[in-house]
Amino acid sequence: MDNIYRGELISKDNFIDNLRELKEIIEDDLLIESLMPETVIEAAHSLAKEINKQEVVQQLITMGIPKWASEEYVKVTIDSIDRKALQTKVHSELGEKPFVWKTVETGIEEKEQPLGVILHIGAGNALGLSAFSVIEGLLTGNINILKLPEHEGGLSSKILMRLVEIEPRLKPYIYVLDVSSKNNEVIGKLVEIANAVVVWGSDEAIRAIRKLAPPYLPIIEWGHRLSFAYFTKQENDEKDLAGLARDICLTDQLYCSSPQCVFYETDENKELDNFANRLAKHIENVVAEYPSLARPTDVQAQITWTHELVKMEEILEEKRLITDEKKQYGVMVDYNAELKASPLFRNIWAMPIKRRNLLGLLRTHKGHLQTVGLSCDKEELDELSNILYAAGVNRITSCGYMSVNYSGEPHDGVYALRRYVRKVNRRVNKAYERK
Amino acid sequence: MAAREKLFAYSKIYDQKGSETLFLEAMRESIDHHRTHCEFYDKLLKDRSFSSEQIKSIEDCGKIPIITAEFFKHHEVLSVKKEEIKIHATSSGTQGQKSQIFLDSTSIKLGTKMAIKAIKHHGFISIIPTNYLILGYEPKEGNDMGNVKIALGMTRFAPVKEKVFALRAIGKGYEIDYFGIIDAFKRFNRQKLPVRILGFPSYLYMLLKMMKDSGIKPLKLNKRSVVLTGGGWKKFGDMAIDKNELYAMVEEFLGIPVKNCRDFYSAVEHSVAYPECEKHHMHVPIWSRVIIRDVKTLEPLGFNQPGFLNFVSPLVSSVPISSILMGDMAILRDGKECSCGIETPYFEVLGRAGTANVRSCAVAASEYMKGD
Numbered sequence: 001m002d003n004i005y006r007g008e009l010i011s012k013d014n015f016i017d018n019l020r021e022l023k024e025i026i027e028d029d030l031l032i033e034s035l036m037p038e039t040v041i042e043a044a045h046s047l048a049k050e051i052n053k054q055e056v057v058q059q060l061i062t063m064g065i066p067k068w069a070s071e072e073y074v075k076v077t078i079d080s081i082d083r084k085a086l087q088t089k090v091h092s093e094l095g096e097k098p099f100v101w102k103t104v105e106t107g108i109e110e111k112e113q114p115l116g117v118i119l120h121i122g123a124g125n126a127l128g129l130s131a132f133s134v135i136e137g138l139l140t141g142n143i144n145i146l147k148l149p150e151h152e153g154g155l156s157s158k159i160l161m162r163l164v165e166i167e168p169r170l171k172p173y174i175y176v177l178d179v180s181s182k183n184n185e186v187i188g189k190l191v192e193i194a195n196a197v198v199v200w201g202s203d204e205a206i207r208a209i210r211k212l213a214p215p216y217l218p219i220i221e222w223g224h225r226l227s228f229a230y231f232t233k234q235e236n237d238e239k240d241l242a243g244l245a246r247d248i249c250l251t252d253q254l255y256c257s258s259p260q261c262v263f264y265e266t267d268e269n270k271e272l273d274n275f276a277n278r279l280a281k282h283i284e285n286v287v288a289e290y291p292s293l294a295r296p297t298d299v300q301a302q303i304t305w306t307h308e309l310v311k312m313e314e315i316l317e318e319k320r321l322i323t324d325e326k327k328q329y330g331v332m333v334d335y336n337a338e339l340k341a342s343p344l345f346r347n348i349w350a351m352p353i354k355r356r357n358l359l360g361l362l363r364t365h366k367g368h369l370q371t372v373g374l375s376c377d378k379e380e381l382d383e384l385s386n387i388l389y390a391a392g393v394n395r396i397t398s399c400g401y402m403s404v405n406y407s408g409e410p411h412d413g414v415y416a417l418r419r420y421v422r423k424v425n426r427r428v429n430k431a432y433e434r435k
Numbered sequence: 436m437a438a439r440e441k442l443f444a445y446s447k448i449y450d451q452k453g454s455e456t457l458f459l460e461a462m463r464e465s466i467d468h469h470r471t472h473c474e475f476y477d478k479l480l481k482d483r484s485f486s487s488e489q490i491k492s493i494e495d496c497g498k499i500p501i502i503t504a505e506f507f508k509h510h511e512v513l514s515v516k517k518e519e520i521k522i523h524a525t526s527s528g529t530q531g532q533k534s535q536i537f538l539d540s541t542s543i544k545l546g547t548k549m550a551i552k553a554i555k556h557h558g559f560i561s562i563i564p565t566n567y568l569i570l571g572y573e574p575k576e577g578n579d580m581g582n583v584k585i586a587l588g589m590t591r592f593a594p595v596k597e598k599v600f601a602l603r604a605i606g607k608g609y610e611i612d613y614f615g616i617i618d619a620f621k622r623f624n625r626q627k628l629p630v631r632i633l634g635f636p637s638y639l640y641m642l643l644k645m646m647k648d649s650g651i652k653p654l655k656l657n658k659r660s661v662v663l664t665g666g667g668w669k670k671f672g673d674m675a676i677d678k679n680e681l682y683a684m685v686e687e688f689l690g691i692p693v694k695n696c697r698d699f700y701s702a703v704e705h706s707v708a709y710p711e712c713e714k715h716h717m718h719v720p721i722w723s724r725v726i727i728r729d730v731k732t733l734e735p736l737g738f739n740q741p742g743f744l745n746f747v748s749p750l751v752s753s754v755p756i757s758s759i760l761m762g763d764m765a766i767l768r769d770g771k772e773c774s775c776g777i778e779t780p781y782f783e784v785l786g787r788a789g790t791a792n793v794r795s796c797a798v799a800a801s802e803y804m805k806g807d
Contacts, residue, residue, distance in 0.1 A: 301730040301743065301764065302789030308503040308733075308760060315478045316510070327731060343789075 002157035003178055007164045007171025015177050019189050022175075026117060026193060029143060029172040034099060034114070037090045040138045043167035045083040047159070053078065059153075060127070066293055069250070077128060081135065085407055090139055092408035093415035099141060107428055112421040114141035115218075116195035121181070121209060122149035122156065123200030123222070131159040133198060138173055140420035145175040145190055149201075181208065188212050196220060196420070220419050222412060225256035226339060226365060229373035229399060230358075230388075231275065232265045232380055238278070240375035243400025245282035247373055249290055249329070250403075253344040257371040257395065257403045260342040261349040269335050269352065273320065276350040280322045280331045283346070292328035295345055303330070303343045310334075339365050355387070362391035370412060371395040373402040436464045436541075439749050443545045445721060448552050449777045454721040455493060458749075462496060463487040465749035465757050473514040476755040496724055496747045497735040499758040504704040507754065508532040515539045515753045526582075526666075526703040534703040539753040546706055546750060549722060553710055554592050557697065559661055565593040566623040568616065570634025570642075570664075572609050573600035582666050586633040589663065596628055601638050611638060613645050620654055620689070629659040630691070636664040636681060636698065637671035643684045655690035662691055665699035665708075678715060700784060705746045705759055709782075716773045716781035723748035725782050727767045728760070738769050741785055764788045 003015045006025060010018075053074050060070035079085060090098065098112040118137045122130035130146055134156075137144040148156060157176050164170050179186050191197060191209075196218040199209045206221050213219055229244050231237055244262065251258045264275045295303065310332050313319040320333040330347035337351040339361060353361070362369060369392040376384055385396055394413035397404070410416075438460035445454045466487040470477040480486065483500045490496060506512075509532060513520070521540050525533040538546070554560055567590060571583040583600075590598065599619040602609040623630050632639065639662065646653075662685055668675040682696040694713045701708040709717040719725045726735045727742040736742050744765040747758045764785040770778045 295731075297730055297741070297764075298789065304730055304733065304743070305503065305505065305762060305789045308501075309505045309509075312479070312502055312506040313510075315475055315482060 002154040002161075002176070004157060004160060004164075004174055004176035007168070007174050009161065012178050015175075016179070016186060019186070023193060026143060030116060032172065035138065035141045035169070035173060036099060037086075037094075037139050037141075039167060039169060040135065041083055041086045041090070043163050043170060044081040044086055044135060046166045047163055048078050048082045050162075051078055059155075063127075063153075064293065064296070066290070068290065069252075073127075077132075081132070086139065088407045090417065093417040094140075094421065098421070101426075104425070107430055108425065109428075110423055110425045112140075113424040115420055115422060116142065117193055118142045118144050118420060119190050119194035119197045120144060120146045121187075121197065121199040121201065121205060122146055122152070127152065128155050128159055129200065131156040133200065134160060134174065135163075136416050137198070137420055138170065140417050142195075142420060143173050143175075145177065145194065147181070147187065147190065148176060148178045150181075181205065184212060191217070198222070198420075218419075220416075224368065225370035225412075226261075226341060226368040227257050227259055227371035227373075227402065228261040228263065228339065229259040229402070230263050230265075230375065230384065232355075232376040232384070233271075234375070234377055237375055238282075240373075240399040241279050241282045242285070243398065244279065244373055244375070245286045246400050247402040248283060248348055249286040249292075249346055252346060253342070253348070255403045258344075259348060259371075259373055259402060260344070261339060261351060262373075263337065263351055263353040263358075265355060266352050267354055272333060272335065272350065272352040276320070276322060276331050276333045279348075279350065280329075283329050283331065284324060287324075287328050287346070292326075292346055299343075299345060303327075303345060303347060306330075306332070306343045306347065337361060355384075359387050359391050362388070362393070366392040369393045371397060371402050373397055373399040375399050436461070436468060436749075436752065438464050439545065439752075442722060442749065443548050446552075448549075448556050448720045448722075449718060449779050451719070451721055451724075451779050458721060458724075459490055459493070459496075461749035462499070462747065462757065463490050465752070466490070466499065468752055469514045469755035469757060473512060473755050475510075475512050476514065493724060496758070497726055499747060501728075501733070501745055501758045501760045502756065503760045504534065504702070504762055507536070507704050507756070507759075508534055511537070512755065513537060513753060514755050520753060524703055536703050536706060536751070536756075537753050538706070538751065542706070542751045542753055549720075549750070550588075550708060551592075553708065553720065554589070557710055557712070559592055559663075561593040561629065561659070563593065563659070564596040564628055566596050566619075566626065566628055566630045567598040568601060568619065568630065568632045569598060570601045570632065570636075570638040572602045573604065575604055582634065585665075589633055590631075593629070593631060596626070597623075601634065601642065611641060613642070616642060617646070617651065620656070624654050624656060627657055629657040629661070630689075631660065632662045632689075632691075634664065635666045635669065636678075637668045637674065639664060639685070640671075640674065640676060640681055643681075643688050646688045647684070651688075653688045653690065658690070658692060660689070660691045660695060662696040663699065663710075664697070665701055682715070700782075702746075702761055702763075704756060705748065705761065706751050706756075707746065707748050712773065712775040712777055712781075714773050714775045716768070716770075716775065717783075718770055718773070718775075718777045718779045718781040720779070722750055725765075725767055725780065727765060727782070730764075730788070733760075736767075738767050738780070741766050743788060744782065744784065762788050 003010050003012050005015050056074050057070045061067055101109045101111045103109050120133045134144045134146050160174050191213050197209055197213055198220045199206050200222045202224050206223050247259055264272050266272055307321055310319045310321040322331040331350055333350045337353045342349050372388050372393050374396050438457055442457045442461045470480050479500050485500055489498055519539045520537045522538040525535045569586045601611055603612045682693045685691050685696050686693050697711040699708050699710050700717050707723045711717055724747045726745040728745050729736055729742050741764055744761040744763045765782045767780050767782050770780045
């Protein structure tokens, strides 16, 4: 029973039965007094303060996430919804006094207006991410319908119910439905009610929504990304290699900002081998401090399957596998450069590249670019940055910081809150002029 | 390669004990042949310090260096001259690259012998004129479906009265010709001759479901009719149902006894086919051995533990697939537990390995393969 209908708990079947009424209910609710960001911020702040950190950490541990990662995750998540963080977010993304009329010139005024109804197609990756998506929808004054991701264990529902209990004025703005992504009939009905669809997930998830949605409906995609690291030849890159090893291991490469490949600027295989060996040493150091967990069977099978192909192609001298006895990580050297996915969980491709080929190589995957962990000399920074941004990269970080975010940081190159509002304007008779 | 010839001439096709010496000799022969004629294989064996002398017992077969089937998808690696290749067979996988095999004439000859012996053993050779439904694409200029070729090859085991194809060219594409099939079935029913249905289980299921949903009166086809499925559910994985459920539907709507419904496991890269016994178990015959390997260490596991499916066989001389690691997860069972009379172990395929639905916002390898 963890579906939510206008802020009240309900069963999935009852929600679906009430879809017909939903249209009218929402039409009424679209006219009630606007929900201001401050109301949402206060409620989120109270929620942040009362969350039992230990309990959530325990839950993550039982789901197989190591203790140190669980603690870090919970801390970062809670910090991101406290008052200061959300105020900074609203301020940097929407400006000073959003949702309030501002005079542009005599007789002309503008303000932000919520889109209306946002359908969120939830993400299965980070736990509770769907709840955060809805919070962004609430900060922008929208009515939110969340289609839950699979395998989340009801976490987002719990968070949103608690929010409603803390602040009952949020009730008309929150709906949560646990329906399969294959249920086109129900999802189609929800799409009809929405002013925009926010989709988190794979290309497949996004494709499915694009098929269902009419052409005039805005779709805001937060899709999967393929991030990587880039190293030029330098006097001393040991510090950056240590940082990259942390980027690889501490996230198990599960974030869109985690590196799945590292490119080394050389055309000599021997130099690439040396680089890969040094990276492997650094990874082993991090692994010693943060041992790799036993992977679920299907994940381990995927890793082994990839490794076996690399081992065969090693005989042909096309690739080389570096791993330890316990198979806790893999540096997979490929002498032919290509931006591609790795099986994750501490397995990274290492490839040689010439700078002049970089843009072309990256443009092949322009829709999936996000973060680059860059290691280069100070004089090379601007040239390389230009190439990377031109290709479609949005974030460049030093190695070790690939998955670290700063307060107010744009998401995939945009301010999410800006996309959840529209700018409306009004030209009035001089007689009605605002004094 | 004398031992191989003798092995494939051996009459009791499930007598692993009696043919063990032959099998081991054939494996040694096969490995020596491949390393002599295939540079890649020789390098691999040198790298692993392996030679055929190390094969003294069946357990030693676990020491043969394994090659992942994925490797053969991307590399043409031959143990014979290109001119000697008579068939290049491919299989449409569910994603990405096609699986492939290159066969020389001896491998084809022995493989054919093997197929005939297997069909004979399971009692499916008949002289009665038989009507066929082929669950595949009607052959046409430009469409060269391997599985249809195989199905047509199997029509030699019972003389053809009529054959009908389930998918026909309708407009620009191919569609299941439901009305044509039902008409054919009614015709077959009137003739009272045995019917053979050969091909993909997915099309069989779609057909039976259509019959069920439309409320058609169930047919009672000749009790000697046979259903031989193979190739897996492929892109219809979502609709896959339990085998036993499918067979029950066959019996309900077509009147064909469940024990005449047999699935085959066959993989293009391995080339030995594994028909089900009447208890629906795929026993390992004398021309191969099955090893299940731990997904992390690749160590051989015994019975009743899931792992990678690994086949060891001397059948093919054109490609060094002596010990091939398949991308399927499977379990090996003790054959003595099966009451059909065959005592060799049998395996159950659990599904594709490495189709992990990783919870992550990083692009996954599986979604990366363009050309789905």
